[in-house]
Amino acid sequence: MRVHALFEAFLERLQDRDGGLALYALHAPEAPVRCGAGIASARSMTAEAFAAAHREVSENGAAQLPRFVAGPLREHPAAAQERVAWFEVEEQHTQRRLYVALGVRAADEELRVVWCTPSDEILPWSFEDGLLQSLADYPWLRRCEPVAARALLDAGYFRRYWRPPLAISTLPDTRFSCQMSSACCRHDYEITLPPEAQLLIDALPWARLAPPLAGTRLPVRTDGMLQLKSPEETCRFLGTDSHCRIHQALGRQPFGACCVFPFSFARTPEGIAVALSPICGSVRRGLGIAPQERIEDLRERLVHAEPRSCEVFRLTPERAIPWVPFRDIEKGLCDCLAAEDLPLRRRLYVGARLLGALAEGSPIEVATWQDEPVPPLRDDLRAAIHGMLARLLGWNRSVLRELPREIPADLAQREASDPAMLAAILRNTLYSKVYSYPLDLTSAHNYLIVLYLLALLMQRSSGGPLPPRMWRELGSLGVHGLLKTMLNEGMPENFRTLLGRSEFGVWLLAA
């Protein structure tokens, strides 16, 4: 079969729900095809299993799967065992014209499909380049939006031309552009990848890119996921020039966690709320462009994210509230944190008083709360809170363990030396909903106050402006959610029930 006929047969069978067996037969044994939620070589599954899955995916997505019609062959492949042919194609639902590259291999005097991927233009790809670009669309094969893809061709089409139609909201004054600090590739968190990421890693031209990485096999975890990096590791794909080798080779980032960072997504009844991680220095310093100016980029990243979501919104552990008051209270707390004319400690105090008034149904008296003295704290409560903070410092985190364990007696008189940066971290933590979704707004605000106190303890230890690793630690504890685990372990039993009460926030500020 000549290459044009092969491509027409490929499209015809791809778009026929009963064409699975014939479609399978057009592939080379090593061709990456859909296998369950991921991809695997055609030879690793039977034709019957492939055909059954093809029928199911085709039926489920009948209305939204693209419908391609082959146009003329635009670039003739050189007569070699492995060839790349470029076709003009029209997608019928949208009448969009695009190009599709087909990578074929000649075997036993027959041409077989190895890969097939769309493009906006004809590019000078080698067979290996096209295979790599096709494999890099695997995250879109895993997603079921807008519908599950039949093949990497559909996945590539969705990546280029489909975006979740969701309204995106952000805090008003956040900024980010990547400054290549590579802090994200060194930070002490774990990154895992689905199994098919290994196919992509295998397809990278390591001999040219970084010969020592040739043959890299990522460790397989007990849950079947691949471990890109453990918390103690710097990612092996980070080059000495602080460039990601994967990104360099592909011109884009295919791995979900890398693609999403430094954004954090939370689903709301109105769309998606986007917060930023202060682990990134560019975010902390407010460098770059506002998220609202990169909405298309955010929609693409959103595909890789597992947005936080919530069934029931709560003001306190016992009190469910509708979304609109939850949203408005969260905004009130964020606005309060941004009130630069007040010391940060007082902003947190006003927030705690606001939450208390809302819980009790008493009057909102912000002007009074701004000036009233913080009530004195009983000595036994102060000792218990200092004990809780000391236990947090003993947690297995290198930055925390290097801080002195004894809590200064004048903690309640101390203030943040860089309130703007710390307030931005606290606002992003609240806006990310990392604590307010699984818990409630009052508990989440109390977590912010604990973060504030930890920042004061870091400040005392550093003796000056906080170094980047301390800011990053505050980011890990905040937007990345580590404080929840730590507080669960470090909190005295009788304090746990207090966490969702606003008076506990006032006590923390008086301790």
Ligand code: SF4
């Ligand atoms: S794959 Fe690239 S972006 Fe992701 S952690 Fe490694 S070096 Fe960083």
